[in-house]
Amino acid sequence: MLNDINSVLLTEDQIQKRIAELGAEITRDFEGKDPLFVGVLKGCFMFMADLMRCVNIRCSVDFMAVSSYGNRSVTSGAVEINKDLSEDIENRHVIVVEDILDSGLTLNYLVNYLGVRNPASITLVTLLDKPARRRVPIKVDYAGFEIPDAFVVGYGLDYAERYRNLPFIGILKPEIYND
Ligand code: PRP
DSSP states (O other): OGGGEEEEEEOHHHHHHHHHHHHHHHHHHHTTSOOEEEEEETTTHHHHHHHHTTOOSSOEEEEEEEESOTTOSSOOSOOEEEEOOSSOOTTOEEEEEEEEESSSHHHHHHHHHHHTTOOSEEEEEEEEEOGGGOSSOOOOSEEEEEOOSSOEEBTTBOBTTBSTTOSSEEEEOHHHHOO
């Protein structure tokens, strides 16, 4: 598996330090608001687990499973909801947690999809932001790292469902996804 990685973009240490900062900011901004964190599966699973350990306020956690890439490296443009929320979000402060913001189609879709349920607010958190690939304008409230237009995997992010278990974020060798 490691042979498929060209280089390490973000080490475990860099990731954890930045998550601690994001957690502290969110803790400060949402104290007393009892927010609902919504992780967008599958990619968010590691980030969500680490972020939540750095958030020190009363809150709850739920997940959605959303997919638009299938086994492709380019978004299909169509967002599929594979698992919806199990909690009612009316009047709740919803904090959507993503691993990566790429074209923006997924978050744009989710903001509209959740917005009609009358939440008190919707806040967007992404660990990675790849602005070069944006197709719809979207403003995130908390972003971990701005990254270049490279194919990244690890720390929850996959190519064809593989590499999610890497503890760091690496750049995949082009010959792997060009096959
Ligand atoms: C990835 C990622 C985001 C989305 C971002 O999900 O987790 O949800 O793509 O890309 P976008 O800004 O171009 O919409 P993917 O569809 O690969 O599913 P996964 O989380 O199960 O890997």
